[in-house]
Amino acid sequence: MTYALPSPAEPLKIGTRGSPLALAQAHETRDRLMAAFDLPEAAFQIVAIKTTGDRVLDRPLKEIGGKGLFTREIEDALLDGGIDIAVHSMKDMPVAQPEGLLLDCYLPREDVRDAFVSPTIQRLADLPQGATVGSSSLRRRAQLAARRPDLTLVEFRGNVQTRMKKLQDGVAVATFLAMAGLNRLGMAAVARSAIAPDEMLPAVAQGAIGIERRAADARAEALLAAIHDGPTGQRLAAERAYLAALDGSCETPIAGLALLEGDQIWLRGEILRPDGSEVITGEARGTIAAGADLGRDLAARLLAQAPKGFFDWR
Ligand SMILES: NCc1[nH]cc(CCC(=O)O)c1CC(=O)O
Numbered sequence: 512m513t514y515a516l517p518s519p520a521e522p523l524k525i526g527t528r529g530s531p532l533a534l535a536q537a538h539e540t541r542d543r544l545m546a547a548f549d550l551p552e553a554a555f556q557i558v559a560i561k562t563t564g565d566r567v568l569d570r571p572l573k574e575i576g577g578k579g580l581f582t583r584e585i586e587d588a589l590l591d592g593g594i595d596i597a598v599h600s601m602k603d604m605p606v607a608q609p610e611g612l613l614l615d616c617y618l619p620r621e622d623v624r625d626a627f628v629s630p631t632i633q634r635l636a637d638l639p640q641g642a643t644v645g646s647s648s649l650r651r652r653a654q655l656a657a658r659r660p661d662l663t664l665v666e667f668r669g670n671v672q673t674r675m676k677k678l679q680d681g682v683a684v685a686t687f688l689a690m691a692g693l694n695r696l697g698m699a700a701v702a703r704s705a706i707a708p709d710e711m712l713p714a715v716a717q718g719a720i721g722i723e724r725r726a727a728d729a730r731a732e733a734l735l736a737a738i739h740d741g742p743t744g745q746r747l748a749a750e751r752a753y754l755a756a757l758d759g760s761c762e763t764p765i766a767g768l769a770l771l772e773g774d775q776i777w778l779r780g781e782i783l784r785p786d787g788s789e790v791i792t793g794e795a796r797g798t799i800a801a802g803a804d805l806g807r808d809l810a811a812r813l814l815a816q817a818p819k820g821f822f823d824w825r
Pocket residue numbers: 600601602603687688689691692716717718719720761
């Protein structure tokens with residue numbers, strides 16, 4: 512590479528949220544860069560940044576509203592040079608980046624499935640009639656309401672420990688988390704079972720880490736190119752084009768998942784009313800190279816099936 516590598520004297524500043532999962536993701540990014548360029552840990556500095564989503568803990572996410580709840584402050588730090596790269600859960604990333612920033616590096620994707628978490632019950636299908644379950648995710652709540660209208664849904668926010676305490680206290684008998692987060696925290700044992708995508712289609716980009724940089728930063732470009740995972744990028748291109756065409760964000764009841772099959776890509780999508788009263792699903796297959804077109808086409812097909820008023824929640 513024609514640029515000076517980061518060094519203890521001039522470390523690369525890696526920005527992230529301060530949650531245990533965000534820090535684990537930043538450490539994974541640092542470790543991959545250390546290995547790719549044979550650099551010491553001291554050539555990197557991890558900078559934790561508090562976002563609006565971290566700050567406001569007492570209200571449901573959908574009430575705080577707006578896109579980029581977990582990303583805006585981090586992108587501001589990238590733009591003003593406080594950090595050099597930013598590590599994000601792609602599930603929380605708006606579909607478009609601010610002027611001057613670029614997202615073209617993805618780490619190998621983790622497990623895409625949702626985890627079923629309960630002190631007493633093994634699987635989603637085993638939940639007794641009328642059980643109370645906790646979730647703050649609009650998507651999971653809508654999917655549960657659609658498939659299990661007998662369940663009572665309660666808001667559940669906070670980190671894994673807080674949620675486990677709520678289950679122990681009997682606030683709900685089960686909750687849901689991403690398998691990816693649990694795996695990255697070394698807490699896979701918290702999951703009673705993983706929910707198959709046919710049973711609960713995951714959020715777009717679930718399990719994927721993306722690394723954002725300044726568009727004009729050639730050093731960061733070269734560093735990140737060395738750790739980019741191509742197949743994850745191809746899947747995300749289809750999923751995010753689908754999401755963008757639906758004009759969705761993390762907090763809308765939209766699910767979507769792309770899988771690679773040889774040189775083909777298979778994309779499944781689902782949009783719901785928040786109360787689960789209507790569900791529209793579809794799928795598409797095409798060449799990997801045309802993944803983004805496939806995503807837009809699938810979104811258009813789902814939108815064409817949506818009755819008037821379906822998107823009033825937007
Ligand atoms: N919206 C919060 C969020 N963003 C990313 C993850 C998990 C990790 C991932 O999907 O990559 C989570 C928590 C969860 O859904 O359990």
